[in-house]
Amino acid sequence: xxxxxxxxxxxxxxxxxxxxxxxxxxxxxxxxxxxxxxxxxxxxxxxxxxxxxxxxxxxxxxxxxxxxxxxxxxxxxxxxxxxxxxxxxxxxxxxxxxxxxxxxxxxxxxxxxxxxxxxxxxxxxxxxxxxxxxxxxxxxxxxxxxxxxxxxxxxxxxxxxxxxxxxxxxxxxxxxxxxxxxxxxxxxxxxxxxxxxxxxxxxxxxxxxxxxxxxxxxxxxxxxxxxxxxxxxxxxxxxxxxxxxxxxxxxxxxxxxxxxxxxxxxxxxxxxxxxxxxxxxxxxxxxxxxxxxxxxxxxxxxxxxxxxxxxxxxxxxxxxxxxxxxxxxxxxxxxxxxxxxxxxxxxxxxxxxxxxxxxxxxxxxxxxxxxxxxxxxxxxxxxxxxxxxxxxxxxxxxxxxxxxxxxxxxxxxxxxxxxxxxxxxxxxxxxxxxxxxxxxxxxxxxxxxxxxxxxxxxxxxxxxxxxxxxxxxxxxxxxxxxxxxxx
Amino acid sequence: xxxxxxxxxxxxxxxxxxxxxxxxxxxxxxxxxxxxxxxxxxxxxxxxxxxxxxxxxxxxxxxxxxxxxxxxxxxxxxxxxxxxxxxxxxxxxxxxxxxxxxxxxxxxxxxxxxxxxxxxxxxxxxxxxxxxxxxxxxxxxxxxxxxxxxxxxxxxxxxxxxxxxxxxxxxxxxxxxxxxxxxxxxxxxxxxxxxxxxxxxxxxxxxxxxxxxxxxxxxxxxxxxxxxxxxxxxxxxxxxxxxxxxxxxxxxxxxxxxxxxxxxxxxxxxxxxxxxxxxx
Ligand SMILES: Cc1cc2nc3c(=O)[nH]c(=O)nc-3n(C[C@H](O)[C@H](O)[C@H](O)COP(=O)(O)OP(=O)(O)OC[C@H]3O[C@@H](n4cnc5c(N)ncnc54)[C@H](O)[C@@H]3O)c2cc1C
Ligand SMILES: Cc1cc2nc3c(=O)[nH]c(=O)nc-3n(C[C@H](O)[C@H](O)[C@H](O)COP(=O)(O)OP(=O)(O)OC[C@H]3O[C@@H](n4cnc5c(N)ncnc54)[C@H](O)[C@@H]3O)c2cc1C
Ligand code: SF4
Ligand code: FES
Numbered sequence: 096x097x098x099x100x101x102x103x104x105x106x107x108x109x110x111x112x113x114x115x116x117x118x119x120x121x122x123x124x125x126x127x128x129x130x131x132x133x134x135x136x137x138x139x140x141x142x143x144x145x146x147x148x149x150x151x152x153x154x155x156x157x158x159x160x161x162x163x164x165x166x167x168x169x170x171x172x173x174x175x176x177x178x179x180x181x182x183x184x185x186x187x188x189x190x191x192x193x194x195x196x197x198x199x200x201x202x203x204x205x206x207x208x209x210x211x212x213x214x215x216x217x218x219x220x221x222x223x224x225x226x227x228x229x230x231x232x233x234x235x236x237x238x239x240x241x242x243x244x245x246x247x248x249x250x251x252x253x254x255x256x257x258x259x260x261x262x263x264x265x266x267x268x269x270x271x272x273x274x275x276x277x278x279x280x281x282x283x284x285x286x287x288x289x290x291x292x293x294x295x296x297x298x299x300x301x302x303x304x305x306x307x308x309x310x311x312x313x314x315x316x317x318x319x320x321x322x323x324x325x326x327x328x329x330x331x332x333x334x335x336x337x338x339x340x341x342x343x344x345x346x347x348x349x350x351x352x353x354x355x356x357x358x359x360x361x362x363x364x365x366x367x368x369x370x371x372x373x374x375x376x377x378x379x380x381x382x383x384x385x386x387x388x389x390x391x392x393x394x395x396x397x398x399x400x401x402x403x404x405x406x407x408x409x410x411x412x413x414x415x416x417x418x419x420x421x422x423x424x425x426x427x428x429x430x431x432x433x434x435x436x437x438x439x440x441x442x443x444x445x446x447x448x449x450x451x452x453x454x455x456x457x458x459x460x461x462x463x464x465x466x467x468x469x470x471x472x473x474x475x476x477x478x479x480x481x482x483x484x485x486x487x488x489x490x491x492x493x494x495x496x497x498x499x500x501x502x503x504x505x506x507x508x509x510x511x512x513x514x515x516x517x518x519x520x521x522x523x524x525x526x527x528x529x530x531x532x533x534x535x536x537x538x539x540x541x542x543x544x545x546x547x548x549x550x551x552x553x554x555x556x557x558x559x560x561x562x563x564x565x566x567x568x569x570x571x572x573x574x575x576x577x578x579x580x581x582x
Numbered sequence: 583x584x585x586x587x588x589x590x591x592x593x594x595x596x597x598x599x600x601x602x603x604x605x606x607x608x609x610x611x612x613x614x615x616x617x618x619x620x621x622x623x624x625x626x627x628x629x630x631x632x633x634x635x636x637x638x639x640x641x642x643x644x645x646x647x648x649x650x651x652x653x654x655x656x657x658x659x660x661x662x663x664x665x666x667x668x669x670x671x672x673x674x675x676x677x678x679x680x681x682x683x684x685x686x687x688x689x690x691x692x693x694x695x696x697x698x699x700x701x702x703x704x705x706x707x708x709x710x711x712x713x714x715x716x717x718x719x720x721x722x723x724x725x726x727x728x729x730x731x732x733x734x735x736x737x738x739x740x741x742x743x744x745x746x747x748x749x750x751x752x753x754x755x756x757x758x759x760x761x762x763x764x765x766x767x768x769x770x771x772x773x774x775x776x777x778x779x780x781x782x783x784x785x786x787x788x789x790x791x792x793x794x795x796x797x798x799x800x801x802x803x804x805x806x807x808x809x810x811x812x813x814x815x816x817x818x819x820x821x822x823x824x825x826x827x828x829x830x831x832x833x834x835x836x837x838x839x840x841x842x843x844x845x846x847x848x849x850x851x852x853x854x855x856x857x858x859x860x861x862x
Contacts, residue, residue, distance in 0.1 A: 291802050293619060293666045301804075330668040332802055336605050358804040362816060369811055369835055371842045378805035386625060386799070392853050395625040395650055396799075397846030470838035517803050519821065 128233040129158045136450040140421050143305045143389060146447055147211070152192070155240040159187035162232050165224045170234060173222035175567040178202050180219055180234055187237055196245030199238060200253075204277040204320070205270060205566060207246060207312045208299060210239025212411075213563050214441045246315050252322055259283040261580055264348040266333045266520065269297020270562045271553025272354030273317065274569030275576075276325045282577055286324075287348075289331040294385060297356050299562070301385040302377070304415050306422070307444070310384075334523035339549060350548045350576045353535065354569060357514045357554035363407065367464030368510070372399055372472040376408070376416040376511035383419055398423070401507025405430050405475050407461055408511035409437070414444040416509045417453045428454040430461060430503070432480050432493045458482070458493060462500065464508050475503045514559045524549070534558055542572035543579065550575055584667040586658050587640060592723050595647050596691060597656040598632070604639030606631075606669045612698040613675030613793070613825055616641065617801040619666035620654055627651050628798045628820070630695040631670060641669075644694035644723070650850035657858070671801045672824050675768075675791075677702035682765035683709040685757065686732075687750050687779055689771020690716055693724045695793060696770045697731075703768070704731045711764075712736070713753050715771070719744035750775060751782045758786050766791065769828065773837050780828035790828035794819045796836060797843070811835050 132148040133139075139146050150158065162184045170180040178199055186195035199206045215221075215235035223231035263279050265272045268290040276286045294300050296313045321327065333339065333355075342348045360375030362368045379398065382388040386396035400423040406416045409431035420427040429448070431438065435457050438445055449455070458480040465474040479499035482491035516533040526546040528536040535544055535551045542550045552568025554560055588600035606616065615630045633642035647656045658664070677699045684703050688696035693714050704710045712732040716722040717740045729735045736753045737745030746753055750771070757764065767790040769779040776792040783790045796808040796819045803821035810819050811832035817823065 291668070292800070293668075330666050331605075332668060332671065335670055336609060358802075360804070360806045362806065362809075368816065369809060369839070371839055375806040378799055378807045381799055381805055387623075391846065392849050394623045395850060397625075397843050397850070399842065469841075470835065517821075519803065 125229040126161060127230045128236070129154050131233070131236050136447075136452075139306065140418075140451040143422055145309050146306050147443075149243055150236055150240040152190070152240075152244070155187055155192075155237055156190055158233050159184045159237055161225065161229075162188065163225055169222035169224050170219045170232070173219040175218065175561075175563045176202050176570060178206075178219075178238075183241065184232060184234070184237060187241060192241050192244045193248065193250075195241040196250065199242065200250075202570075203566065204274050205316050205562075206238050207242035207316060208270070208308060209563055209566075210235050210237075210242055211308050211312070212299075212303060212441075214561060216442050218563070243312075246312075250319065252319075253281065255281065255323065256283040258285065261285065261349045262287070262347055263350050263352065263576060264289060264342045264346070265352045265354060266339075267291075267297060267354040267356055267553075267555075268295035268317070268327055269354055269356050269553060269565060270299065271356070271555075271565035271569040271572075272297070272352065273320060274566040275352045275354060275550075275552065275573045276569075277320050277323065278570055278573035279576060280320070280323045280325050282573070284576075286326070288325060288327045289333050289337070290327055290329050291332040291355075292385065293329050295327055295329075297354075298358075301381045302412070302415070304380065304384055304419050306418070307415065332519065334519040339520070339524045339546070343548060349580055350550065352542075352569070352572050352576065353520060353544070353549065353551040353555055354553045354565070355517060355520050355555045356565075357516045357534075357559045359515045359517045360510070361513045361515055362510055363461065363512060365461060365463050367466055367472075367475075370464055370466040370472050370508075371470045372401060372507040373464055374399070374507070374509050376406070376412045376509050377514065379416055379509050380412075380419065383423070389423060399507060400425050401472070401505065402426065403428070403505045404507045404509060405461070405503055405505040406509045406511055407431075408513070409433065410439045410511065410513070411441055411444060412514075413509075413511035414440045414448050414453075416511050418444075418448055418451060420509070421451055421453060425507070426454070427452075428456055428503070428505070430456045430459050430475075430477065432458065432460040433490065434458055434482060434493075437490055456503075460493070460495065461508075465502065472506050472508055475505050475508060477501060477503055514554075516555050516558070520555070532558055538575075540571075541575035541578065542568065543575055548579065550579075583663040583665060586660055586662050586664065589658070589660050592644065593720055595721070596644065596694075596723055597647065598642060598644045598694075599655070599658065600640050600642050601664060601667060602639060603641045603667050603669075606667070607634045607636050607639045607641050610634050610641065610670035611674035612677045612702045614670035614672050615801070615824065616643070616667055616669030617671060617798070618643075618651075618655070618664060618668075620651065620658070621665050624654070624665065625651055626666070626668075626799060626801065628671070628795075628801055630793070631698065632694045633698055641667075644691065646691040649847050650854045653851075653854055653858075668801065672820060673822070675699045675702070675825060678706050680707050681789075683711065683763055684766045684768060685711045685713065685754060685764055686728075687713045687754065687767065687769040687771070687775075688715070688724070688728070689750055689769075689775040690721065691723070692769075692771030692775070692793075693722075693728065696768065697724050697727055699768060700728065701731050704733075709733050711757070713738065713750045714745075715739070715750035715775070717741065749778070751778045754779060754782050758782065758788070764788050767828075769793075773833055773840065776828060776831075777833035780831070780833070784829055791825050792828040792831060793824045794826060794831065794836060795824070796839060810839075
């Protein structure tokens with residue numbers, strides 16, 4: 096957040112101060128990122144096609160050419176998996192797109208996804224040195240461009256080392272599990288992923304909508320891993336069909352990685368949460384994305400769509416639910432208890448949501464969902480908030496304004512106030528250390544849990560976080576597993 | 583893919599399929615369920631494990647054709663394949679425990695769901711009284727199976743075509759009035775039936791377990807579609823249940839939530855009927 100604010104300020108002021116030390120050379124005005132072509136806001140708010148269309152080769156080369164190839168680049172350390180950004184941007188500028196893609200893949204196994212969903216404005220782009228005076232280099236857009244280019248032009252498979260002859264089980268085919276599996280396969284292990292759903296990708300498939308992350312992109316990244324030799328077993332809920340100790344003791348796995356995510360939806364502790372037209376964002380998005388309810392009745396899964404939908408929350412999940420609601424023909428309003436500056440969603444998603452016509456209600460908190468005798472939603476009672484003293488996280492805490500209650504006229508409510516870890520694995524695995532929040536505790540360095548040989552990472556450890564942090568955790572655990580098995 | 587190895591038409595609206603699913607058959611327990619997605623365009627929906635054979639690696643499901651998905655499933659034949667078959671899900675019944683005398687009640691298709699649990703209760707050493715109910719005689723199912731495992735066996739039909747004329751609660755009420763010592767009542771059937779069973783046992787303070795059939799999407803605790811109120815607390819039927827203390831369940835809320843998609847269900851149903859002819 097603070098990074099964003101700092102960055103925004105000088106841009107608006109225009110000319111830099113010139114009083115001190117007479118300028119030796121003329122300073123150019125600050126540059127902006129080359130804009131990325133997008134679908135028109137009016138049109139796209141009625142379809143599920145991808146919003147951002149990606150750079151052309153010419154645009155990518157021009158954007159990359161702005162990079163000043165810093166001797167001590169700050170972009171790389173801003174990236175949670177330390178992609179060689181300086182290096183790949185240079186290759187883009189030289190038009191060597193395939194080489195650039197290969198360079199990214201050395202450290203990031205899912206670049207086409209990260210280029211689309213990473214919060215670059217708080218990571219690599221926040222620290223970019225060129226970005227001190229200008230808008231930073233559009234690293235995310237370049238990452239997206241080269242990985243799309245490589246996918247379309249047929250990526251060669253990397254050479255794999257000889258098989259080590261050891262088996263690893265990975266639980267969950269989300270970003271954490273996929274990354275861990277990819278890295279271990281690259282080291283020569285035999286890896287089997289067990290996935291509860293019938294499709295891979297975790298949140299990338301069932302949560303993040305098609306218009307932001309086309310499912311073809313996710314499937315292509317997964318197929319790449321399968322070509323490397325990763326085996327994925329679907330419809331396997333570990334803890335139910337097989338326990339972790341059975342995997343290790345009976346099925347011969349030498350080590351297990353848990354990447355089961357934080358998929359259990361939280362609801363508010365207010366009256367009316369079980370009314371018919373109240374949904375968790377997970378349910379709403381799963382119906383639409385994974386089960387393709389937007390194509391009902393061609394697809395059998397139905398979805399409810401109100402006329403006016405309130406979405407409670409201000410993160411990426413809330414933005415996705417709101418923009419999906421719009422596309423299904425509803426009016427969508429975000430109800431967020433803090434102020435605009437505190438929205439945790441990616442900046443680009445907030446912009447897009449606004450352009451498309453999502454209505455934002457800041458400093459408003461629901462206190463009851465109102466229903467009729469049939470149990471359907473007929474409104475939501477809310478109270479206005481103001482910002483008080485900073486809380487533990489340093490954010491100013493919202494406090495209710497007495498007597499400011501009002502009713503919001505809505506007929507459907509989507510709750511997007513966060514997800515917690517699913518209890519199935521913790522409950523079925525004796526010996527794991529579980530925190531107060533239901534997350535699994537690990538050794539930060541190795542990624543190992545309290546059960547020898549069992550590692551964990553991603554949202555199941557951190558609580559709901561980001562794609563790239565889950566991938567980073569999957570990488571760390573892959574190294575941890577390798578070290579553990581070679582002690 | 584999960585192959586259908588055997589099929590039995592129990593009555594006009596009730597079918598039974600034996601499905602090849604060795605990994606599930608190996609570990610499933612009475613009271614658990616599976617989530618099914620028949621084909622690429624299908625929805626995910628839950629069915630209880632009505633029986634299993636660990637040696638043959640099969641899981642049996644028995645279901646009533648009430649809408650598009652169950653009709654499509656009922657149209658499958660031996661050799662056909664089900665795309666996704668996920669389980670075993672939910673918490674198992676405490677059917678390996680000794681309570682004493684247990685009254686097992688099945689209504690409609692619930693009788694198929696009650697059967698494996700009742701059988702396990704019996705095998706664990708409980709005395710088993712079974713009440714099998716339906717609207718009319720043709721809809722009574724699992725009659726021989728249930729009778730063969732029961733110490734006492736009663737049947738009821740709403741229209742009096744077989745057994746006691748009345749509801750399962752008619753017989754249950756009589757047993758209670760007679761002062762029979764009952765340690766546990768286990769009931770599965772339509773929500774109104776379970777609601778009235780719980781009412782019937784409430785005064786006599788007989789512990790009553792019901793198996794809830796709320797609408798589900800994933801069946802693994804990830805969506806909250808299946809949430810129910812139990813003792814005023816929000817529970818997810820798929821991971822916290824599906825069995826709950828019948829005296830604490832908010833049945834009216836469950837009934838309202840089960841009706842959430844009636845309009846869309848009608849659309850799906852009509853589409854199915856127009857494509858396949860017949861059936862409503
Ligand atoms: C709607 C939405 C939008 C988001 N937008 C962004 C964004 O723009 N940018 C960003 O960086 N982050 C975003 N996030 C967060 C990000 O998606 C997650 O932090 C990330 O996916 C976590 O990865 P993971 O691998 O730990 O878990 P998940 O992606 O949750 O994957 C876990 C996988 O494990 C499977 N699983 C669970 N239990 C079991 C079991 N018992 N047995 C077998 N398999 C199991 C699940 O089915 C799932 O496939 C978003 C999240 C949501 C919900
Ligand atoms: C844990 C559990 C175990 C069950 N076991 C059995 C069983 O062994 N045999 C059996 O016949 N039925 C069982 N059911 C009910 C069965 O899942 C529904 O009858 C089936 O999903 C209806 O789908 P449909 O498309 O045929 O009908 P629809 O036309 O979609 O709906 C008919 C009715 O079924 C209910 N329903 C619809 N979709 C779902 C869904 N996804 N999940 C749950 N209920 C739904 C609705 O309340 C609706 O009124 C069980 C339900 C649960 C939750
Ligand atoms: S910090 Fe910015 S300008 Fe410097 S190398 Fe990295 S991307 Fe290029
Ligand atoms: S069915 Fe999704 S949480 Fe129970």
